[in-house]
Amino acid sequence: MSIVTSWRPRRGRNVELLLLIFAVAIVVLAYVSVEGATHGTIPANLATMAGGLLSIAVAFHLVLRFTASYADPLLLPIATLLNGLGLVMIHRLDIAEGRSITGGMALRQLTWSALAVGIAIACLLWLRDHRTLRKYTFLAGASGVALLLLPLLPFVGREVNGARIWIGIGPFTFQPGEIAKIALAVFFAGYLVRTRDVLSIAGPKFLGMQLPRGRDLGPILVMWLLSLAVLFFQKDLGSALLFFGLFVAMLYVATERIGWITIGLLLAGGGAVIAWMLFGHVQTRVLLWLHTWTPEALAASDQLAKGLMGMAAGGLFGTGLGRGRPDITYFAESDFIVSSFGEELGMTGLFAILMLYILLVERGLRIAIGVRDGFGKLLAAGLAFSVALQVFVVVGGVTRVIPLTGLTMPFLSSGGSSLLANWTLVALLLRISDQARQPLTDMAATGPIPTVGARR
Amino acid sequence: MSELTLTVLRFSLLILLWLFVFSLAAVLRGDLFGTRVVNRVSASGGGRPAPTPRDRRTPALDNLVVTSGPLAGTRIPLGSTDILIGRNPGCHLVLDDDFSSGQHARIFPAANGWGVEDLGSTNGTFVNGQRIDEAVQFEPGSQVRVGRTTIELQK
Secondary structure (H helix, E strand, O other), rough: OOOEEEEOOOOOHHHHHHHHHEEEEEEEHHHHHHHHHHHOOOOOHHHHHHHHHHHHHHHHHHHHHHHHHOOOOOOOHHHHHHHHHHHHHHHHHHHHHHHHHHHHHHHHHHHHHHHHHHHHHHHHHHHHHHHHHHHHHHHHHHHHHHHHHHHHHHOOOEEEEEEEEEEEOOOOOOOOHHHHHHHHHHHHHHHHHHHHHHHHOOOEEOOEEEEEHHHHHHHHHHHHHHHHHHHHHHHHHHHHHHHHHHHHHHHHHOOOHHHHHHHHHHHHHHHHHHHHHHHHHHHHHHHHHHOOOHHHHHHHHHHHHHHHHHHHHHHHOOOOOOOOOOHOOOOOOOOOOOHHHHHHHHHHHHHHHHHHHHHHEEEEEEEEHHOOOOHHHHHHHHHHHHHHHHHHHHHHOOOOOOOOOOOOOOOOOHHHHHHHHHHHHHHHHHHHHHHHOOHHHHHHHHHHOOOOHHHO | OOOHHHHHHHHHHHHHHHHHHHHHHHHHHHHHEEEEEEEEOOOOOOOOOOOOOOOOOOOOOOOEEEEEEOOOOOEEEEEOOOOOEEEEOOOOOOOOOOOOOOOOOEEEOOEEEEEEEEEOOOOEEOOEEEOOOOEEEEEOOOEEEOOOEEEEEOO
């Protein structure tokens, strides 16, 4: 873990404002194209929509100006653009399905976006120093596991499309696994910063690779069993992969031992084979992945095939927003929103979206490099990696690189819990980046560091 | 809307998306140029890295330089504020050293130059080999030892 610092710390708040206006302009253009292609007119409520989106973004920007003025200037524009593009695509699918604007999913998504941004702002205002979270390490771990297991309880747990990952109280449904992702990242960071000295003690050497000692394998085995339990009881392949991958990645960042990655990959591979042999739903997923176009697979589900056909129809430059048929695929607005974008924006547009995710993750890892305390490093790296892994699992599933699993695409997919979790994740990264980019003299002046005599 | 307008909209959206990506990349440029990367693996056999503060280009009067220990080579420009040394992640110079305390010592601006003070550490702070129990003057050239780390003031 090297430390990288800039010579001249720049706040970058003005750059951020410019990029925000740019991002909102792109969303407005996308909205105009959808309406132009489907209704043939420029939407009457354009000014209201653009103004609404811009004011949400500018509100967040102003909060940053006053409470985290050194925060990274790229995170907010990227998140705003992705969220806005997701909104436009969901609105476009509403039109295709014949849902009105008031009864459609786009309005619900917009409400959730506003709520999620509100919670992210509250999070920034409440959390003035990310090191405070370290005090709640074990509370975060316990609540993370509790959130994961919540859908298994009777009465509140709901099973939707074969996966028991939802809770519902009355008409409100929520996917607690998304929030569990953040809680577990906090727990792993706090736990690993304490134990990394022990976990990085060298054990036997194998094929020129330093393996950890056998007695230190406990934590990784516990995580492995927990992931298998998620897979077994909730039938949720994606979450299991996400949590285990997150733990292994953070373990590697904490100890700098490649041996842990090897062990993690072996365990994940072993777990995948066991799951494939034992569970029918995993066998179906593998069949759909390897033999998508066979009659048996198409009889089981033609969702993946339809998504692929959609992307093929999009070609290099796409059909144009509002001019394709992404609504033919089921769950085109959530699990398959990537193929919806692939169809209407083409490979060129889809790659631009993937670049946005790459930049988001890059900023997160850059924050981890710049921040001065071990806990912040691990937390930022873990949060960034969780986004990267989630994007890989979703895009890999839709493009047949790996079996399809039910995770949401951060910011794009329709779904309140996903938006809530990802905006909070961005708020945490912004808070850590404020610490990372702040010059030492300012830190002493604002005083997070106690001076004389104060002993721990 | 005419077919032409729609086609123009379609391509301008793609162009703007990529322009956005490139403007983000332009902002990122600051990461590549004008930064300084210090590899943490020291000559003393690659101790496990820990976070430390690095130097900033401030109008520095003096520099605090780590001359031996796992962080050898670290240089902190002194401003007008105190510098805390210890294992606590909140310190300015965060030591990854079992022989140092959470908040071990403090370097502070004194009447003429800089002073050094032990913050009640377990293993003590040594100035030129002498254990100190009160604040003393930190002369340029004298060596302050905290755990396995030695620091000096340099111009």
